[in-house]
Structure formats: structure tokens, C-alpha cells
Amino acid sequence: MALLAAEHLTFTYPAGARPALADMTVAFDPGSYTVVAGRSGCGKTTLLRALKTALAPAGTWSGTVRLDGVPLADVPLRDQARAVGFVMQEPDAQIVCESVEAELVFGLENLGCPREVMGLRVAEMAAFFGLQPLLHRRTDELSGGQKQLLNLAAVMALGPQVLVLDEPTSQLDPVAAVDFLAAVRRVNRELGTTIVMAEHRLEEALADADRFVVMDAGRIIAAGDPRTVARDLCAAGSPLVSALPAAVQVYAAVEGVGADAEGVGADAEGVAGSGEGPVPLTVREGRHWLQARCGESPGACDAFDADAEGDSDSRQVSRGSWGTVAEGPRFAFAPADSPRRGNALALRLRDLWFRYGREGADVLRGLSLEVPAGRITALVGGNGSGKSTVLKAACGLVRPYRGTVETLGHRFGPRRATRLAGAVLLPQDPTLLFSRATVREELEEMIAPAPASPGVPTPALTTAPEVAPGALAAMAECCDIASLLDAHPFDLSGGERQRVALAKVLLARPRLLLLDEPGTGADAAFKNALGALLADLAREGVTVVMASHDLDFCARWADEAVLLFDGAVAAAAPPRELFATTGFYTTAASRLARGVFPGAVTVEDVVARCNEKGAPR
Amino acid sequence: METLPRISLGTWHPALTLGYAVAVVGLTVLVISPVYAGLSLAGALGLCAASRGRGAGPLVAGALGLALLVALANPLFNTAGATVLFTWLGRPYTAEALAFGAVMGAMLAAALLWFGGIGPALGSEKVAYLFGSTAPALCTVLTLVMGLVPAYGRRAAALVEARAGIGRDPLAAPGLGAKVRGGATVLGALTAWSLDRGVATADAMAARGFGTGRRTTWGRYRFTARDGVLAAVLAGLLAVTVAGLACGAGQAEFLPRIVLAAPSPLAVASWTAWGLFVALPALGTVGEEGRWRCSLRNI
Structure with missing residues (x-):
């Protein structure tokens, strides 16, 4: 039986015209690892929050969520706090206490845990998540990645059966994000905790998951095994394809996953390496598939042994690119001093x-x-x-x-x-630019007293202040925020905030x-x-x-x-x-094609080079 | 990085540290006597110097400067006293008033230094531990609010910088009116952000079961045998001190003439006990420092 299940869940925000969740039915089995994806504003956050009564947004709900077969409404909040852990986006805002140690025990204190048990839990959490060196540090001194890891540990201290994470890595840099996802994977693999995670960073997360749920406009449009769902998405030409791991994108484009998608994965004759598994998800699987398909031995693909194999053209490119490190002026450890x-x-x-x-x-x-x-x-x-x-x-x-x-x-x-x-600067945190009650006022602020800057060209995107209303509307259109003009900036989702901040900055005519x-x-x-x-x-x-x-x-x-x-x-x-x-600090597509197609950096490059070589007969 | 200051008070049980702080500051400000004030000031100076070294410089200089100011200024307002040192603007400047001012200044400086010396050893976590069981929710909220103050400062600085980055620098705005408007904008943005963040923090607290029933408080503090011995010694010294005070050992008259309490055996015992009482934290810190040196040499 499913550990946590939503049945015919429908939800409408108080002022919402259409439901944010529409007749949603989904179940999470014990020990499973589910990644939920979808464009921003598709209802991911609403679904995840519905899994915990204390966080469910106010509005009109119908349908039920069951925890271990019991409707969530009948489970006391105290038991829910213990059974369902929740980690949110902002690393900062979730931290309550002054020191790392105090943060780790905060949940246990709330549940009236005896002191001896708390001491044991702190020791366990510090050891499992490697937080011991930070234990006596002040929380405001930690980096974003450390804060988010602490948030995870503080939730895990309660020993939840289900861990729900709402885009936990969206504010982190890639290294911290990979570390965090590794910690989540350990929680799932080593403790058997059920994971439900909304995530944009599918390149890393999808390979860990055993279930992939895709949402759009409050509905589930696909759910199942990550490889199958990823292939189906490619077949359907979904806008989410560009978020999928590079290996999947290359595979789908090259193998022509389309109308006869069923035939491609496992059964298509001539696709060497299909025994590896139907759709490659990681760079490693992708390299295996690519090498098998392009008929090259895996030995040729040592990290930097680029010119050991391949046609003459690729050999030339690869030798040239590595050679320049030593001799060429382009890679000198100083700037090029002649303007190019x-x-x-x-x-x-x-x-x-x-x-x-x-x-x-x-x-x-x-x-x-x-x-x-x-x-x-x-x-x-x-x-x-x-x-x-x-x-x-x-x-x-x-x-x-x-x-x-x-x-x-x-x-x-x-x-x-x-x-x-x-010269204008768009800061990393777009909310730093917000100071008004509506998006429209935010944009008007930039138009009103625009400082004169002589000699500035005034093309379409950097319009002069005289045509302010038109400029505002054009910019709103350009940044796709025309429908958000009357919303409060802080009510917007992460991606929408980015767009508004960008529009605001562009109105300064940089x-x-x-x-x-x-x-x-x-x-x-x-x-x-x-x-x-x-x-x-x-x-x-x-x-x-x-x-x-x-x-x-x-x-x-x-x-x-x-x-x-x-x-x-x-x-x-x-x-x-x-x-x-x-070799290391590069795109996923480049790591995928390294040694096979030197010089291919984007998914399109790899696909183009694959097609040049022709389909294997 | 290091959170525990190098101070023996920090290794005491929080209840003992708090009790000591209350007793030493209380007696310092209640007893107007050159003997008690002088000893208290010496003890507080010793603690600050032993625990912080050169870092205590500004605090010590500030406190002593304040004491000096109070001492010198008192005779300007209080002209009573038998020994006139000189006359200024037709008003006598007397030795007795100067002495009284010196004692008041010493009391003030001693109290300040005690706060500065004991404060780092009694962080908010220890306070939360001590009062967490009587007012758990209030304690949590207070800790949360205390943490917000520096966070506000950082956010305000980031807001000013971000607005300068889009050509709307509130500090560089031309004219006072524009500066005030710019400041108001930053304040408004700060408020919106704090509400937004407050909602997220409240969610994070609710998600971890805050407010769902009885709450306990964590603290890895145990009342050890060492704490027991220390408590007994401190209580004994305090009892002798207070007994002496009750029999007039703390009597001191300044006006019109300076008359101190006679050095009866009980008075001397009380002074000695008080001296030991205030010297204990400094001695303990120096002792621990010495033990460290010893153990380092043995490595």
C-alpha cells in the first residue's frame, strides 16, 4: 500500500480563476524516490504542500490525502511533524536558531523529546551529514550549501517516513547542489526514507530517482519510470525536454524518438549498446551508448586522450585545442591585450x-x-x-x-x-530590486525619473522615457510578464520574479x-x-x-x-x-562527447555530429 | 569561529554563572563603600584582562574613562564637604565630594566591566536553557527576534547596494527630500522582505512541529561535582560578605567628613570574603590558562 497518496485532489486559490490542482491522483510507495517536474507555476509547490496540513495553502480543497491509509485531516499535527519532513527553497529563511546544534534539536524540542534522546539524535545527525565541524558555529556564518544541508539534517532529526523537498537546490551553486542531492540520495538509499522532490536540476536528480512525475497546469501529464517518461516527453516534443539530462536529449534526437517511440528503445535492431538500458540518463550511460553507436572502443575515450581515435578532422581539432594551452596566445594567463x-x-x-x-x-x-x-x-x-x-x-x-x-x-x-x-547590475537575488506593491509600480519606478544619458542609442528594447506607457507595455510583453502587472512582486514564483527584475533593469536603458x-x-x-x-x-x-x-x-x-x-x-x-x-569544468554535453566528438559542446553539436556520421546499419 | 570564549565562567553550569552574575552585579551597585567598590572594580578588571587580553582594551578604557568623568564632575554639582581644594566660579570644590564621585564612578565602571566580562560566557542558548522550561514559546520567539536584528542590517546594506546598481542609489540622491524618499523605499523593501521571510520561517517552524504541544529544551549542561563545590564555596563567601554588611562593614560616610567602618574582625572577614568572591573568575581563568600552558608543554 502506498505510504502517502493523494486521491482526486483539487484545489483553487481564493482569487484563482482555475484550479491550481485539478483532480490529482498520485501515490508514493514506501522507500521510493520521486522527482516532480514541470514549468514554474504548474502546481508542483501546491501539490507538495498539500502533503502536510501545516503547510497547505488556504483555499478550496476537495479530495483526500492519506498518510499510511489515514486521511491527513485525522492525523494530529504533532504526528505529521514527525512523519513528514519538509525542506523548502530558501536556505536562509528556514533557519530558526542561532547555532547549528540548536537548529538540529529545534524539532525535537517542539515534540517534547527528552534530553537524553536529543543528545543521541544530534550525535547521529552530525555524523551522518558530516556536520560535526560546524556544530558550534553560528548559523548566519554558514554558506548557502551548508545552510541547506543543515535544514535537511534538522528535518531528518525527527526521523520522518517521508521527506518532501520543494526545489531545495534552486538557490545553490552547482557544487553545493550536487552535494545536497548526494545527501538526499543517501537518505533514500541508506535509510529507506521515501523522497518526494520537486526539482529543476534534472541532470543530476533524475538518475537517482525511481519515479518521475511531470505536471502541467495542475495535472499530471506523465508518471512512471524516469527513462520511459523522459523518452515519452521527447517523443511528445514537450517544452521540458531542454531540462532533461544531456544524455537523454542527445539520445532522443539521434535515435529519432518520435512517432514509433516504442520501437526505438529496447527492440530497434542495429542500436548497439541497447542492452545497457533503453534510455541513458547519466553522462556515463550516455558515453557508453555514444561509443557503442559510433563504433568506437571505450578505451579511446580516456579523459584527455582525445586524439587516440576518430577521423582526421576530429584529431586535428583535438590536438589543436589542447596544444593552445601551452603555446597559443588565446589561453595565456593574462588577458588578450588587443581588442578583438x-x-x-x-x-x-x-x-x-x-x-x-x-x-x-x-x-x-x-x-x-x-x-x-x-x-x-x-x-x-x-x-x-x-x-x-x-x-x-x-x-x-x-x-x-x-x-x-x-x-x-x-x-x-x-x-x-x-x-x-x-551600466546596471541585476543582482543574484531579484527580490532585492522590489520595493513597490505591484509589478506595474515596480516598472513605473524605472521610467519616471530616468537619468539623462546622452549618446545612448534608443532601440526598441531601450526606449526613451517620453513614450513611457508604450515602453512599459512593450517591456512587459518582451519579458512575458504582461499578465502579472497587478500582482505583488513577492507573490510571484522564482522564475516570475526573475523576469520582473529583468524587465525593471532593462527599463533603465542600459x-x-x-x-x-x-x-x-x-x-x-x-x-x-x-x-x-x-x-x-x-x-x-x-x-x-x-x-x-x-x-x-x-x-x-x-x-x-x-x-x-x-x-x-x-x-x-x-x-x-x-x-x-x-575536461572537468565543462558542459554535460561536452563531457558526454569528450573523445568521441571533440569540440562538441552543446546538445545540438553532439546531435549534429552524430547525424554526420550517419546512422549505423 | 571559536564560540566559547577563553573564560572559566563559561565552563560553569549556566545556573551558577547566572547566579554569580546577579550576586556580583547586585552587591556592586547596592553597597556604597570604597572598599567594596574598589575590590569589585579590581576583580572585574582582572576578569576582563585575563579572559580577553588586549581585546579588552577599549572596554576597560571606556569604563575607566567614565569613572574618571563621574569622579571629577561630582564636586561641580555637590559643594558640601569640609576640605575645600579650590574655588571655581565662586563654588567650592571639595575633597569629600571628589571621593564620593570616585566611589560612584568605580561602582559604575565595575558593573559595566562585569557585564562585559560575564556576557560572553552566558550566551542566548544558556539563557534559553535556563528559562526554556518556564516560558518555552516566549524564549524561542525572543531568540528568533534577536537573530533578526543583524539580518536586517545585512539586508538593508544589500538593498542599498542593489538600488545603487540600477542607478537609484538612496545615499547619493540629490537633495534631502530625495534622500528621505530613497530611505523610505529601502525601508519599505525591507518590510516586504521581512514579511516574506517571516512567512517562510513560520512555515519551517510549523513543519517541525512548533506549537503542537508541550515543548522541552535541549542543553548539554550537567551540574557536576565541580559545580557543587564551586557553588558551596561561592555561597560561603557570599554569606560571610553579607553577614559583615549586615553588621555595618559597608558603612561609609562622605559628607561632611569621610568616615569609614572600623576594621572589626567581622568587617575584615567580610572584606576578605568579598575580595575572594570577585577574584574567583579571574583566578579561575588564569589558572586554566596556566594549566593549558602546562599541558601543551607536556605534549
């Missing part, structure tokens, strides 16, 4: 040194960078490599203690710049647009729209500089990728060249 392609420079940073606070470590260590105007430049690199600081320096929010910053021809003096028209982690926590559809919008802006002459962890996004849309490391530029090149050269 004859473009004017939008941003010139020279030998920047910066630290936050007198005693702190240097965040920028002699960083030099030149950004040509009218292009999209992506700053990539790990946490603490100085990406955000570079963006802040570019618009004068931080003052390096050594070096010069020249933005749009304006050289920042030693004092804090009062205002530089033309010539230099600085984006800090755009698209964090947003779905794949939004990322595609964002990329296309940035490309349009660049075409109109706007310079875009974005700091991003999302290498797939950078590979697809950026003109130039700059790898920052230890406060300086480690390498700068067009993303295809850069990601074809790096």
Missing part, C-alpha cells in the same frame, strides 16, 4: 586588487579584463573566484584598492561613484548590462527566453556581462567565456573553444 574584432571596449579592468574588509583575504588578485562592446561575455568559475566582485567593480559598487576600472569610457575615481548612467547568476532557480523555458533576449540586446548594441554557474547556458548564448580563478582570469576564449578544452 575591432570592437570598441565597453569595459576595461586593469590589474584590480580588492578585498572586503581590512583583514579579509584578497578577492581580486591582479585581475585584468577587456570586454568588447555589443557582445555577451560570460564570467564562469567556482565560488569565491571573484565573479560577483568583478560585476560590482564594473559599475562602481566596490572600489578596488589598486588598479583601474574604465566603464563605457568613464574612469572611476578613488571615491565611490555617485551614479553612472548606462548600455552595459551586468547580470549576476541570471536564471538561478528558473526553469529551462525561461532560460531559453532569457538567452534569446540577451542575444537581441547584444544585436542592438548593448554589452552584456554575466556571472554564471550554468555552463550549458553560457555555451549556448555567450560570445566570450572568461574563466576566473583565484581572483584573476585563468582563460578567456569563445565558449566553444574554452569548454572543448576543459
Whole structure:
């Protein structure tokens, strides 16, 4: 019998025109690991919250949720707190206590647990999640990843049968996100806890799951084994395909999963390696399938042994790309000092040194960078490599203690710049920009006293203030927020907040647009729209500089990728060249095709190269 | 990183630390006597110096400066007293008033230093542990609110920076009116954010069963034999001190002439007991430091 089940669940928000959940029936078996996916606003959060009475939103409910066969309404809140654990998006807001240790016992205290038992649970949780070094730290000193891990441990301390997670990694960087998902997998594999997780990051999560539920407009449109559902999604041409793992996308495109989807996976003759399993989910499975299909021996695909096999063309490319590290000027450990392609420079940073606070470590260590105007430049690199600081320096929010910053021809003096028209920064947390009661007022704020910036081109996206109402409507249309204009900004979902913040920033008519982690926590559809919008802006002459962890996004849309490391530029090149050269820090598609198709960086590249080789007979 | 300050008081049972704090601060501010105030100030100085070293500099300088100010200023307002040192603006400046001011200043400085010295050893978790069973919900909410204060500061700074990043810097706005409007915008954004975050925090608390019934409080504090011995010693010293005070050992007259209590055996015993009582935390900290050095040398 299912441990937790929703039967004919329908829910309408008080002011909602149509139900957020429509006749939803779904069951979660003991020990199962379910990933719930869908575009933002499809009802994922509402479904997950319905699984716990204390969190269920107010509105009109019908249907029942059963925990172990008992309707949830009849299970006391105290028992629900113990049986169903819930981890939410924001790492910060979920933390209640001052110290890590106090946070771990908070739930146990609430349930009236005796002190001896609490001591044992704290010891267990600290050991299982590796929190012992942090036990006596203050919670506000922890990083985002550590906070979210603490939230998970604090919920697990109650020993829940079911763990519900609502996009737990959406605010985390990729490394922290993978660590977190690994912890969730351990909870499932080693403790047998049932997992129900809404997640955008399917590249990592889907391989761990044994069940994949896809929602759209308050309904379940597909549910079942992850491989089968992923193939069905590809067959149906769903907009969610671009969120699926790279291996699935390549497989589906190459094998032509379409009308006769049934025939492809297991039974199609000639598909070598189909014994591995019908649809590859991970990079490892994808590589096996790709090697088998393209008739190459797995031995040829050693991490950096790129030119051991393959046709002459690929050999040339691979040798060339690795060779340049040593000899070519493109990968020198210094910026290219000649502006490329004859473009004017939008941003010139020279030998920047910066630290936050007198005693702190240097965040920028002699960083030099030149950004040509009218292009999209992506700053990539790990946490603490100085990406955000570079963006802040570019618009004068931080003052390096050594070096010069020249933005749009304006050289920042030693004092804090009062205002530089033309350069705007979209912070990582879009809510930092919200200060009004409705989205419309947010946008109007940017139009009303627009500072004069002479010499600014006024193309469609950067409209002059005289035509304010039209500009507002055009921008709302452009960012797909026209239907949200009368909503309160804080009532919006993560992806919608991103869109509103972007519209607001664009209304400032930037010539230099600085984006800090755009698209964090947003779905794949939004990322595609964002990329296309940035490309349009660049075409109109706007310079875009974005700091991003999302290498797939950078590979697809950026003109130039700059790898920052230890406060300086480690390498700068067009993303295809850069990601074809790096072996670890690269896109999933590149890792998938490494050694088979050198130089292929995006899913489209791999698919195109696969098709070039021709289908195996 | 290190949360426990290097202080022996921090290793006592929280109840004992709190009891000591109440007794030492209470007697310091209640007994107006140069002997008691002087000893208390010396003990508090010793504790601050032993536990914080150079880090105690600003606190000590501030407290002593305040004491000096009080001492020097008192004769300006109080002109009674037999020994006139000099006359200023037609008002006598007397030695007795100066002495009284010095005692008041010493009491004030001692109380401040005791707070500064004991405070780090008695964090909010220990307070929550002590009062958690009598007012659990109130305690939790108070801890939560205390945590919000620094969070607000950080968020406000981030908001100002974010608005500067889109050309709406509230600090650089031209004119006072624009600055005030900019500040109001930040305040409004801060309020909206805190409500939003408050809802999420409340959800996280409810999800973990807050408010579903009886609550217990965690704390890995045990009342050890060492705590027992310490409590007995402290209680004994306190009893002798108070007995002496009851028999007039704390008597001191300043006006018109300075008359101190006679050094009767009971008075001397009371002074000694008080001296030991206030010196104990500093001695304990120095002792632990010494033991550390010893054990490090033996490694």
C-alpha cells in the first residue's frame, strides 16, 4: 500500500480563476524516490504542500490525502511533524536558531523529546551529514550549501517516513547542489526514507530517482519510470525536454524518438549498446551508448586522450585545442591585450586588487579584463573566484584598492561613484530590486525619473522615457510578464520574479548590462527566453556581462567565456573553444562527447555530429 | 569561529554563572563603600584582562574613562564637604565630594566591566536553557527576534547596494527630500522582505512541529561535582560578605567628613570574603590558562 497518496485532489486559490490542482491522483510507495517536474507555476509547490496540513495553502480543497491509509485531516499535527519532513527553497529563511546544534534539536524540542534522546539524535545527525565541524558555529556564518544541508539534517532529526523537498537546490551553486542531492540520495538509499522532490536540476536528480512525475497546469501529464517518461516527453516534443539530462536529449534526437517511440528503445535492431538500458540518463550511460553507436572502443575515450581515435578532422581539432594551452596566445594567463574584432571596449579592468574588509583575504588578485562592446561575455568559475566582485567593480559598487576600472569610457575615481548612467547590475537575488506593491509600480519606478544619458542609442528594447506607457507595455510583453502587472512582486514564483527584475533593469536603458547568476532557480523555458533576449540586446548594441554557474547556458548564448580563478582570469576564449578544452569544468554535453566528438559542446553539436556520421546499419 | 570564549565562567553550569552574575552585579551597585567598590572594580578588571587580553582594551578604557568623568564632575554639582581644594566660579570644590564621585564612578565602571566580562560566557542558548522550561514559546520567539536584528542590517546594506546598481542609489540622491524618499523605499523593501521571510520561517517552524504541544529544551549542561563545590564555596563567601554588611562593614560616610567602618574582625572577614568572591573568575581563568600552558608543554 502506498505510504502517502493523494486521491482526486483539487484545489483553487481564493482569487484563482482555475484550479491550481485539478483532480490529482498520485501515490508514493514506501522507500521510493520521486522527482516532480514541470514549468514554474504548474502546481508542483501546491501539490507538495498539500502533503502536510501545516503547510497547505488556504483555499478550496476537495479530495483526500492519506498518510499510511489515514486521511491527513485525522492525523494530529504533532504526528505529521514527525512523519513528514519538509525542506523548502530558501536556505536562509528556514533557519530558526542561532547555532547549528540548536537548529538540529529545534524539532525535537517542539515534540517534547527528552534530553537524553536529543543528545543521541544530534550525535547521529552530525555524523551522518558530516556536520560535526560546524556544530558550534553560528548559523548566519554558514554558506548557502551548508545552510541547506543543515535544514535537511534538522528535518531528518525527527526521523520522518517521508521527506518532501520543494526545489531545495534552486538557490545553490552547482557544487553545493550536487552535494545536497548526494545527501538526499543517501537518505533514500541508506535509510529507506521515501523522497518526494520537486526539482529543476534534472541532470543530476533524475538518475537517482525511481519515479518521475511531470505536471502541467495542475495535472499530471506523465508518471512512471524516469527513462520511459523522459523518452515519452521527447517523443511528445514537450517544452521540458531542454531540462532533461544531456544524455537523454542527445539520445532522443539521434535515435529519432518520435512517432514509433516504442520501437526505438529496447527492440530497434542495429542500436548497439541497447542492452545497457533503453534510455541513458547519466553522462556515463550516455558515453557508453555514444561509443557503442559510433563504433568506437571505450578505451579511446580516456579523459584527455582525445586524439587516440576518430577521423582526421576530429584529431586535428583535438590536438589543436589542447596544444593552445601551452603555446597559443588565446589561453595565456593574462588577458588578450588587443581588442578583438575591432570592437570598441565597453569595459576595461586593469590589474584590480580588492578585498572586503581590512583583514579579509584578497578577492581580486591582479585581475585584468577587456570586454568588447555589443557582445555577451560570460564570467564562469567556482565560488569565491571573484565573479560577483568583478560585476560590482564594473559599475562602481566596490572600489578596488589598486588598479583601474574604465566603464563605457568613464574612469572611476578613488571615491565611490555617485551614479553612472548606462551600466546596471541585476543582482543574484531579484527580490532585492522590489520595493513597490505591484509589478506595474515596480516598472513605473524605472521610467519616471530616468537619468539623462546622452549618446545612448534608443532601440526598441531601450526606449526613451517620453513614450513611457508604450515602453512599459512593450517591456512587459518582451519579458512575458504582461499578465502579472497587478500582482505583488513577492507573490510571484522564482522564475516570475526573475523576469520582473529583468524587465525593471532593462527599463533603465542600459548600455552595459551586468547580470549576476541570471536564471538561478528558473526553469529551462525561461532560460531559453532569457538567452534569446540577451542575444537581441547584444544585436542592438548593448554589452552584456554575466556571472554564471550554468555552463550549458553560457555555451549556448555567450560570445566570450572568461574563466576566473583565484581572483584573476585563468582563460578567456569563445565558449566553444574554452569548454572543448576543459575536461572537468565543462558542459554535460561536452563531457558526454569528450573523445568521441571533440569540440562538441552543446546538445545540438553532439546531435549534429552524430547525424554526420550517419546512422549505423 | 571559536564560540566559547577563553573564560572559566563559561565552563560553569549556566545556573551558577547566572547566579554569580546577579550576586556580583547586585552587591556592586547596592553597597556604597570604597572598599567594596574598589575590590569589585579590581576583580572585574582582572576578569576582563585575563579572559580577553588586549581585546579588552577599549572596554576597560571606556569604563575607566567614565569613572574618571563621574569622579571629577561630582564636586561641580555637590559643594558640601569640609576640605575645600579650590574655588571655581565662586563654588567650592571639595575633597569629600571628589571621593564620593570616585566611589560612584568605580561602582559604575565595575558593573559595566562585569557585564562585559560575564556576557560572553552566558550566551542566548544558556539563557534559553535556563528559562526554556518556564516560558518555552516566549524564549524561542525572543531568540528568533534577536537573530533578526543583524539580518536586517545585512539586508538593508544589500538593498542599498542593489538600488545603487540600477542607478537609484538612496545615499547619493540629490537633495534631502530625495534622500528621505530613497530611505523610505529601502525601508519599505525591507518590510516586504521581512514579511516574506517571516512567512517562510513560520512555515519551517510549523513543519517541525512548533506549537503542537508541550515543548522541552535541549542543553548539554550537567551540574557536576565541580559545580557543587564551586557553588558551596561561592555561597560561603557570599554569606560571610553579607553577614559583615549586615553588621555595618559597608558603612561609609562622605559628607561632611569621610568616615569609614572600623576594621572589626567581622568587617575584615567580610572584606576578605568579598575580595575572594570577585577574584574567583579571574583566578579561575588564569589558572586554566596556566594549566593549558602546562599541558601543551607536556605534549
